[in-house]
Amino acid sequence: MNFVHFATDIVNVSGFSALGLFIGLLLAFGVGRYIGVRWLPAAESEYTSSGLLDSAIFGLLGLLIAFTFSGAASRFDYRKEMVITEANAIGTAYLRLDLLSVETQPSLRALFRQYLDARLEIYQKLPDLEASKAAWVRGNALQGEIWSAAVKACEVTDSEPTTELLLTALNKMFDIAMQRTVFALEMHPPTIIYVMLFSLALISAGLAGYTTAGTARHSLTHMVVFAAIIASTVYVILDIEYPRLGLIRIDSVDRVLVILRKSMEKI
Numbered sequence: 001m002n003f004v005h006f007a008t009d010i011v012n013v014s015g016f017s018a019l020g021l022f023i024g025l026l027l028a029f030g031v032g033r034y035i036g037v038r039w040l041p042a043a044e045s046e047y048t049s050s051g052l053l054d055s056a057i058f059g060l061l062g063l064l065i066a067f068t069f070s071g072a073a074s075r076f077d078y079r080k081e082m083v084i085t086e087a088n089a090i091g092t093a094y095l096r097l098d099l100l101s102v103e104t105q106p107s108l109r110a111l112f113r114q115y116l117d118a119r120l121e122i123y124q125k126l127p128d129l130e131a132s133k134a135a136w137v138r139g140n141a142l143q144g145e146i147w148s149a150a151v152k153a154c155e156v157t158d159s160e161p162t163t164e165l166l167l168t169a170l171n172k173m174f175d176i177a178m179q180r181t182v183f184a185l186e187m188h189p190p191t192i193i194y195v196m197l198f199s200l201a202l203i204s205a206g207l208a209g210y211t212t213a214g215t216a217r218h219s220l221t222h223m224v225v226f227a228a229i230i231a232s233t234v235y236v237i238l239d240i241e242y243p244r245l246g247l248i249r250i251d252s253v254d255r256v257l258v259i260l261r262k263s264m265e266k267i
Contacts, residue, residue, distance in 0.1 A: 018235035025205040025227035032206035036213025072240040087256040093169035099162040104153035115142040
């Protein structure tokens with residue numbers, strides 16, 4: 001997974017997409033009105049069928065925004081839950097080190113502290129993408145060191161229940177780390193969803209402009225407000241979808257890992 005390139009794309013795309021959509025909506029409105037003024041039959045303003053079709057398209061736009069926003073919010077909450085799950089997994093594995101022989105524990109505890117530091121840095125270093133990637137690589141390397149050290153410690157302890165309990169906890173700890181990484185990079189709506197959302201928004205703006213062609217005057221203020229609301233909503237959706245790279249962040253939930261790290265100094 002190309003962590004740096006992925007994150008850079010998101011940082012660049014979110015704000016520019018919202019700004020581009022805002023400008024595009026205003027342009028679409030202008031183009032729609034221009035087309036309507038040139039080709040709209042005088043009698044068409046009396047028809048109701050076009051209004052019903054416009055309402056259906058606007059309704060579809062609202063529905064797509066609602067579902068996209070709802071999905072982003074659900075994944076936002078799940079990402080916070082995964083932080084807590086990882087904290088619990090690391091804490092459980094760390095406590096089970098007590099089952100090992102006393103002489104094998106210090107080195108493993110030191111590796112655990114280094115590993116948790118690396119896991120915290122992955123997200124704390126953002127938006128410094130190079131530093132974040134370096135922490136991610138270091139964390140993966142420490143997983144191998146922890147596993148090798150734990151296997152050797154289990155051989156020294158020579159207790160089957162201890163081996164099963166500790167290695168199972170380590171497996172879970174490593175699995176949740178991978179799940180968080182994969183979920184952060186891969187678990188997002190298909191690009192076609194956003195393409196459809198942007199397209200429907202532009203079409204709606206164009207239809208709104210076309211409809212106003214039947215009137216001598218139109219409210220530019222209303223169009224600007226409409227464009228600003230749609231663009232802002234899309235920006236919030238993207239920000240929630242990538243909560244480590246924008247204004248909306250989940251850094252506060254990392255305190256459970258920070259608290260766990262501090263507790264490791266006492267044991």
